[in-house]
Amino acid sequence: MTARQDLLTLLEQLRFYVTPAHACSYLPNKSAVTLFVDPQAPMNKQTYSMLVTLGFRRSGPHIYRPHCPSCRECVPVRIAVDAFQPNRSQRRLNKLNADLIQRWQPAEFSSEHFALYKRYLAARHPGSSMITDDPEQYQRMLLTGWGNAQLLELRDQQRLSAVAMTDWLSDGLSAVYTFYTPDLPQRSLGIYAILQQIAATQAQQLPYLYLGYWIEPCANMSYKKNFSALETFDGQRWLPFRHRQ
Numbered sequence: 001m002t003a004r005q006d007l008l009t010l011l012e013q014l015r016f017y018v019t020p021a022h023a024c025s026y027l028p029n030k031s032a033v034t035l036f037v038d039p040q041a042p043m044n045k046q047t048y049s050m051l052v053t054l055g056f057r058r059s060g061p062h063i064y065r066p067h068c069p070s071c072r073e074c075v076p077v078r079i080a081v082d083a084f085q086p087n088r089s090q091r092r093l094n095k096l097n098a099d100l101i102q103r104w105q106p107a108e109f110s111s112e113h114f115a116l117y118k119r120y121l122a123a124r125h126p127g128s129s130m131i132t133d134d135p136e137q138y139q140r141m142l143l144t145g146w147g148n149a150q151l152l153e154l155r156d157q158q159r160l161s162a163v164a165m166t167d168w169l170s171d172g173l174s175a176v177y178t179f180y181t182p183d184l185p186q187r188s189l190g191i192y193a194i195l196q197q198i199a200a201t202q203a204q205q206l207p208y209l210y211l212g213y214w215i216e217p218c219a220n221m222s223y224k225k226n227f228s229a230l231e232t233f234d235g236q237r238w239l240p241f242r243h244r245q
Contacts, residue, residue, distance in 0.1 A: 035067035049170035076233040083229035107149035123182030172208035
């Protein structure tokens with residue numbers, strides 16, 4: 001059976017639900033519609049990986065994709081890591097942050113991680129609904145019960161500087177969510193975490209790092225287009241970033 005046939009068989013076996021229109025989280029004065037995979041559907045690494053290749057993401061155990069009838073601004077993007085070449089700024093960041101200790105941890109609750117998460121939200125996203133998250137809500141976002149998630153820790157000696165929630169897929173890694181200390185802007189820890197996720201993907205000899213959605217009018221997403229070897233999904237196939245219509 002070909003990979004395409006596998007995908008078609010998967011889609012036939014799953015149920016999907018569409019939400020009513022709701023306020024868009026990214027673009028002001030816009031409404032959004034979201035397509036969800038049935039949360040009761042059996043899920044494993046292989047099925048989840050195949051869904052990611054179709055532009056789906058996850059928030060906790062919920063797997064979703066934008067399904068807005070009149071808007072196509074949310075474009076899935078990934079990096080083909082074997083072709084990736086860091087630009088001058090990214091090479092500088094690698095040198096600047098070479099003193100940070102990197103460690104992969106299991107996706108388990110840590111009060112130290114949660115405290116950094118709250119500090120990050122208060123400084124970078126003060127209006128976000130996530131700022132009121134308690135430890136239970138944080139754990140629901142972190143843990144899936146079926147995924148192969150790990151946490152990339154970055155430490156300045158013993159001080160926790162950043163945490164990158166990362167899913168390990170059949171064909172690569174997926175950057176789920178990154179939070180970091182807000183008082184070290186010169187380190188650009190969010191960008192540096194992606195560079196380390198690229199390195200981890202290459203070390204596993206896997207082809208792709210998935211970065212979620214790129215939204216051209218959203219300034220907070222602009223950093224994604226600065227990575228070389230970027231590919232976009234048009235709903236049918238993955239294409240080099242420059243070919244986006």
